[in-house]
Amino acid sequence: MKRPLTTDFAAPSPSQAPQAEPEQPPAPTWREVAPIMSALIIILEAIETGPKAGPAMRAYRSAMRRQGAAASALGGQEAMNAVLHQVREIDPIRAEQRQALVREAWTGLPGWRP
Numbered sequence: 299m300k301r302p303l304t305t306d307f308a309a310p311s312p313s314q315a316p317q318a319e320p321e322q323p324p325a326p327t328w329r330e331v332a333p334i335m336s337a338l339i340i341i342l343e344a345i346e347t348g349p350k351a352g353p354a355m356r357a358y359r360s361a362m363r364r365q366g367a368a369a370s371a372l373g374g375q376e377a378m379n380a381v382l383h384q385v386r387e388i389d390p391i392r393a394e395q396r397q398a399l400v401r402e403a404w405t406g407l408p409g410w411r412p
Contacts (some may be wrong), residue, residue, distance in 0.1 A: 299322065304348065304369040308366065310367065315333075325376055325380075326372050326373040326377040326380055328377065328380075328384075329397075330372055330373075330377070331369065331372065331380050331381050331384065332378055332384075334365050334368050334369050334372070334377075335381050335384045335388075337365050337383060338362060338365050338385055338400060339385065339388055340360050341361050341362055342385070342396045342399060342400070344358060345399060347360050347394070351370070359402075359403045362399070362400055362403035362404070363403050363404065365381075366378060366400070366403065366407045366410065367407055369381050369407075370407055370408055370410065373411060374407045374409040375411055378407075378409065379408055382397055382400060382401075385397065385400065389404050398399040
C-alpha cells in the first residue's frame with residue numbers, strides 16, 4: 299500500500315470510516331439480576347398473602363413494572379428472561395402463577411416479548 303503524499307488532519311468521511319457492527323450487550327450475570335429477582339420475589343409473596351384486587355394490587359403491579367424496566371435497561375429481553383428463569387427456580391410449585399403475574403405486569407415494556 300502506498301502512503302499518501304499529504305497529511306490530512308480532518309476526520310475521514312463516513313464512507314471511508316470503518317463501519318463497526320453494533321455490539322450485543324454481554325449476557326447479564328447472576329449477580330446483576332439478583333437484586334431485581336429478589337425484589338420481584340418479595341412483591342410476589344406479598345401478592346400471595348394479601349388482597350388480589352384494589353389499590354394494593356395496582357401498587358404491586360407498578361412495582362413489578364419498575365423491576366421489569368430495570369431488567370430491560372440492564373440487558374434487554376435476555377436479562378428479563380434470566381429474571382423469570384430465576385423466579386421459576388425459587389419455587390417450582392408456584393412458578394406458573396408467579397410468571398403469569400410478572401408477564402402481565404411487564405406487558406408493553408421495551409424489550410419484552412412474552
